[in-house]
Amino acid sequence: xxxYYFIMVPMVYLAFAVFFIGIxxxxxxxxxxxxxxxxxQIFPAKKPSWLYILADTFLLPTVRKHxxxxxxxxxxxxxxxxxxxFGHIELISDIRIFQIIPHEVFLGKGFVGVTLTVCxxxxxxxxxxxxxxxxxxxxxxxLLILLLFTVLSGGHMNWAANWSEYxxxxxxxxxxxxxxxxxxxxxxxPEMIADSPHQIIMVLHIFFANLFLIFFPFxxxxxxxxxxxxxxxxxx
Amino acid sequence: MDQNKKKNLLETFDxxxxxxxxxxxxxxxxxxxxxxxxxxxASMPEIKNTAxxxxxxxxxxxxxxxxxxxxxxxxxxxxxxxxxxIVDNIYDAAYSCTGCRRCTVYCPFGIDTQMIMSxxxxxxxxxxxxxxxxxxxxxxxxxxxxADEATRENFATxxxxxxxxxxxxxxKTGGEEVVxxxxxxxxVLYVALAGKHSIIPAxxxxxxxxxxWSLSYYEAVNFGAxxxxxxxxxxxxxxxxxxxxxLKVKEVSICECGTAYRVxxxxxxxxxxxxxxFVETIARYLKHGRIKLDxxxxxxxxxxxxxxxxxxxxxxxxxxxxxxxxxxDEFVEMTPNREYNWCCGGGGGLVAIGEKEFRMKSAKVKAxxxxxxxxxxxxxxxxxxxxxxxxxxxxYELGMDVKFLSSLIADALVx
Numbered sequence: 337x338x339x340y341y342f343i344m345v346p347m348v349y350l351a352f353a354v355f356f357i358g359i360x361x362x363x364x365x366x367x368x369x370x371x372x373x374x375x376x377q378i379f380p381a382k383k384p385s386w387l388y389i390l391a392d393t394f395l396l397p398t399v400r401k402h403x404x405x406x407x408x409x410x411x412x413x414x415x416x417x418x419x420x421x422f423g424h425i426e427l428i429s430d431i432r433i434f435q436i437i438p439h440e441v442f443l444g445k446g447f448v449g450v451t452l453t454v455c456x457x458x459x460x461x462x463x464x465x466x467x468x469x470x471x472x473x474x475x476x477x478x479l480l481i482l483l484l485f486t487v488l489s490g491g492h493m494n495w496a497a498n499w500s501e502y503x504x505x506x507x508x509x510x511x512x513x514x515x516x517x518x519x520x521x522x523x524x525x526p527e528m529i530a531d532s533p534h535q536i537i538m539v540l541h542i543f544f545a546n547l548f549l550i551f552f553p554f555x556x557x558x559x560x561x562x563x564x565x566x567x568x569x570x571x572x
Numbered sequence: 573m574d575q576n577k578k579k580n581l582l583e584t585f586d587x588x589x590x591x592x593x594x595x596x597x598x599x600x601x602x603x604x605x606x607x608x609x610x611x612x613x614a615s616m617p618e619i620k621n622t623a624x625x626x627x628x629x630x631x632x633x634x635x636x637x638x639x640x641x642x643x644x645x646x647x648x649x650x651x652x653x654x655x656x657x658i659v660d661n662i663y664d665a666a667y668s669c670t671g672c673r674r675c676t677v678y679c680p681f682g683i684d685t686q687m688i689m690s691x692x693x694x695x696x697x698x699x700x701x702x703x704x705x706x707x708x709x710x711x712x713x714x715x716x717x718x719a720d721e722a723t724r725e726n727f728a729t730x731x732x733x734x735x736x737x738x739x740x741x742x743x744k745t746g747g748e749e750v751v752x753x754x755x756x757x758x759x760v761l762y763v764a765l766a767g768k769h770s771i772i773p774a775x776x777x778x779x780x781x782x783x784x785w786s787l788s789y790y791e792a793v794n795f796g797a798x799x800x801x802x803x804x805x806x807x808x809x810x811x812x813x814x815x816x817x818x819l820k821v822k823e824v825s826i827c828e829c830g831t832a833y834r835v836x837x838x839x840x841x842x843x844x845x846x847x848x849x850f851v852e853t854i855a856r857y858l859k860h861g862r863i864k865l866d867x868x869x870x871x872x873x874x875x876x877x878x879x880x881x882x883x884x885x886x887x888x889x890x891x892x893x894x895x896x897x898x899x900x901d902e903f904v905e906m907t908p909n910r911e912y913n914w915c916c917g918g919g920g921g922l923v924a925i926g927e928k929e930f931r932m933k934s935a936k937v938k939a940x941x942x943x944x945x946x947x948x949x950x951x952x953x954x955x956x957x958x959x960x961x962x963x964x965x966x967x968y969e970l971g972m973d974v975k976f977l978s979s980l981i982a983d984a985l986v987x
Contacts (some may be wrong), residue, residue, distance in 0.1 A: 365594075372592040374682050374839045378677055378911060379887035399605060406603075468604045470619040471628070473650040475641075476602055541802050554641040562599045563681050569592060570682030 340539040343546070344514075345523045351546035358553025363561065377572030385571045392567040406462070413455035419448045420490075427511045428519060441508050446498040456484045469531035475555060481547055487542035493534070505532050577699070582637055584698040588691045589638065600627060606675035606685070611914045612668055615652035615936035623675035623685040626665035627844050630691050635656070659699050666692035667703065667927075668799070668934070672880035684958040689920075693800025699771045703925045705801035713795060713881040714804060717811035717850055728753055734768050734775070741776035741982045748817050751775050753821065755786035760853065761821040761845075763812055763832070765955055770827045773982030774850060780985050782863035788815055788824075792832035793955070798921030807838050808850050816845050825853045828976050830881030830919070830954040837886060849882060854981055855891035858898050862987040865898045872948030873902045876977075877961060878913040879954030892953060892977060899980055902946045911969045914938045916952075918960025931960060932967045953977045 364401040382388050384449075391397060400407040422434050423442035437561055442448065461479040463472045495503035510528045552558075576724045586872065589597075606623035607613060620626075628650075635642030636651035652658055689859040696702040714722070735750040746752050749944035752758075760778065762785055768830040771787065779783045791813045796804030816824050823846040826833040837847040857863045876896055882888045889910050896903050906913060915936025942950055942964070950965065950972045952958055 362598075366591050367596060370590045372590055376592065376681070376687065377838075377887075378673065378884055380889055380911065381887065392680075392682070397682055398678050399603075402605065402608070402678060411643055467607055467617075467622070468602075469617055471602050471604055471607070471622065471624045473602065473628075473632075475648045475650075478648060478886075524624060554639070554644075555853065556599065556601050559599045559681060562595045566595055566599060566681045566683065568593075572941070 340535060341525070343539050343543045344525055345518070346367060347506065347546050348542060349525050351549040355549040355552055359558075359561070362553055362558060363402070370570070375572055376569045381572055389564070389568045389571045393564045409455045409458045412451050413459065416448045416452040416455065419443055420452065421446070427508070428515050429512070442494055446491065446495045449487060449494055452487045453484070453491060456480055456487060460484065479548075479551070479555060479557065482544055486541060486544035486548055488542060491539055492537050493541065496534075505534060506538060573655055573659075574633060574917075581654055581695055581698055584694055585633065585637065585691060585833040588694060589634075593687060593691070596627075596688055596850060597631050598639075599681050600624065601807050602628075602682055603680065604874070605678045605680060608680035609675040610673070611670075611672070611917055611937050612934040614914070615746060615917075615934050617937075620664065621668060623669070626669050626692075627683070627685055627688045629665045630688050633871050659696070659701055662692045662695055662699075663701055665689065666696060667920070667922065667925070668930070669690040670880070670915050670917060670922060672915035672919055673885050674880070674912070674915060677884065685691070686920075690800050697799065697801055702799050702870070703921065704919050705925060706795050707801070707804075709924065710795035710799055710801065710804045710808065713791065713808045713811075715824070716790065717807065724877070726872075731771070731787065735836040737768070737772050738775045738779070741772065742780045742985055743987060744779050750779065750983040752786050753789070755784065756819055758784050758819055759785040759822045759823060760785040761788055761812075761819060761824045762814050762827065763788040763790065763836075764823060764827045765793055766791045767830060770829075770955070773976065774827060774929075776982040776985060777854060777857065777863060777978065781857040783857075783862075786819060786821065789811055790815065791905075792826050792829045792836075794832050794835050795921070795924065797831050797835050797908055798924060805835060805839075808834055812836070813840065813843060816843075817931065820913040821845055821846060823853075825850050828856065828879075828953040828955060828958070828978060830886065830956060833888070834881040834933040836885045849886065849888045849891075849953070850978060851882070852891050854978065855894050863981075863983065865984040866986050867898075867900055867984070868916065870900045870902075870949065870980065870983040872902050873904050873946065874949040874951055875904045875906055876909075876944070877906065877916060877942070877950065877952040877957055878910055879952060879957045880913070880915050880919060882954055884912065888953075895977055895981065896951070899984055906941055906945055906948050908941075914941050916960040916964070918956045918963075923956045923959045928963065932963065935960065935964055936968075939964050939970065942972070943968070943970055948972060949980075950974045951977055 360442060396407060396410060400465060423429060426434055426441045449521065462468055463476055493504055493506065506529055510526045513526045574695060604624065610621060610623050632650055632652040635649040636646065636653055641649055642651035666689050669685060669689045671689060675687050676682055676684045731751045731753065738750045760783055762774055762778065764774065764787060794805055794808045796808045821909055824836065825848050826836055827850050833849045876892055878889065914937055917931050917938055922931055950961055952961060953976065958974055958976060965972050965974055
């Protein structure tokens with residue numbers, strides 16, 4: 337039997353280290369470079385500007401106006417992504433605030449993962465079409481495919497648990513045991529996971545997620561941090 | 573390309589990488605929202621005519637030389653190294669972009685392609701590949717700033733010859749100068765262009781308003797900004813700033829020149845005087861009842877082209893419409909207008925360089941937009957736009973009169 341320990345333990349630590357240190361480094365680098373001294377505002381100015389900055393950043397009004405279909409997929413994609421981040425935090429422990437809508441982990445009974453899969457497929461196939469094909473670089477495809485693999489493998493576990501008549505043999509409690517051990521720096525892979533014939537799906541999910549985290553600080557996904565300050569510049 | 577040249581190009585690039593620029597270069601997700609924002613692409617749908625393609629020319633160099641990603645895994649971001657071929661691409665990117673920033677309005681992040689193209693333009697200067705005419709014109713402006721008394725006297729003589737034409741538009745009463753120069757403590761220092769079309773109407777309007785004003789010795793146009801040389805841009809503006817400080821004027825009013833206005837108003841930092849566009853000056857005179865206009869002087873429908881640097885990038889938008897509401901009841905808005913208005917296609921130095929074939933082809937969408945207004949008069953408030961629109965009207969046989977707002981106002985002054 338192949339030992340998946342490397343992917344499930346050291347690589348996870350490595351991925352999170354690269355993720356946090358990488359982002360921190362990027363932000364420190366920016367803070368140590370000189371500021372832009374003159375305005376880069378677009379007029380007419382609208383008040384209150386902070387409200388428009390937030391709206392520009394989180395509701396993508398320009399996309400809604402000019403590419404409404406893309407906007408639907410982008411909004412669904414980002415909301416689903418956020419919900420899944422919350423879902424994974426709930427795999428560590430119960431968070432009361434997330435239970436505003438009472439639910440079992442994960443929220444949405446598998447449909448959030450389906451939404452994300454559909455959106456990623458749309459975004460990927462969109463890039464095969466001109467003029468988006470010509471403006472794309474390998475990174476754009478790499479990221480979408482990586483995310484699609486991550487979501488499909490992660491979704492598989494959740495979908496099996498929710499929708500299969502046999503369920504999924506690894507339970508929420510097993511995930512929690514594994515993640516708690518990781519967080520307390522006493523890594524241990526619960527027997528239920530190690531002995532499961534479906535461990536490979538979980539390992540694949542973790543492997544792709546690790547790659548995503550490692551890649552994050554060096555990619556265009558840094559837009560998750562820069563979208564707000566850049567929109568602020570445009571609003572003046 | 574030899575190593576030394578590469579090294580110099582890299583240093584030039586590095587000097588442009590401030591916080592905002594790094595974020596602009598890091599953030600783009602190549603979503604393609606900007607593709608249809610560019611008038612060049614709308615007129616000639618080729619991928620090289622998109623904002624994202626132009627920015628990628630620079631971004632791919634940025635990744636290779638300044639990003640971990642490009643150093644570790646070059647092909648992932650399609651990163652490139654400096655070569656003669658790349659310099660050609662940089663030229664095509666920089667001088668097919670008019671810096672209108674319409675794509676900035678479309679971008680979900682607000683990435684400013686003009687800023688990214690400012691790297692391109694500076695790299696071209698370093699590579700000695702910039703359009704030489706722009707550098708030459710910028711140097712001439714700077715030289716004029718160092719001019720001696722003789723040049724000033726020549727200018728004064730030339731200006732005095734314009735007096736009759738100003739009086740034709742507005743009969744000046746009293747013994748004051750018709751086109752005053754060197755007026756200490758003037759309320760307005762008017763900065764014109766080298767051309768009487770930019771002086772006569774403005775002089776008539778300010779005289780009609782009874783303004784205490786002074787004509788600047790210097791022309792407003794900033795070729796340093798067109799060629800993307802920050803040092804020259806500053807030197808050219810500084811001549812006017814020094815003059816305004818010397819005369820202790822309250823306000824500097826920049827003639828109808830979009831770039832000159834934006835550079836002075838938004839890019840020169842804090843100044844001890846107010847900077848306005850002459851459009852704002854006229855609007856103020858109308859609001860305060862200092863000038864009155866006769867609507868019967870204009871016959872036929874009129875439309876207005878928002879100059880990019882004045883409107884979307886400068887903030888002078890509604891004042892132009894306010895002025896027009898005093899000029900005519902037959903005003904027709906272009907569609908789209910204001911921050912969404914199509915660029916005329918002549919900005920970023922293109923009019924000064926020439927490039928007529930490219931300018932006409934790349935502004936097909938502008939010609940169609942103008943034509944759809946079915947108007948007789950096409951008004952604007954920018955020299956570059958005026959030249960380009962005049963060329964377009966001829967090329968596409970639109971049969972319209974292209975007019976400056978100031979000239980329309982001067983002709984409609986109630987005596």
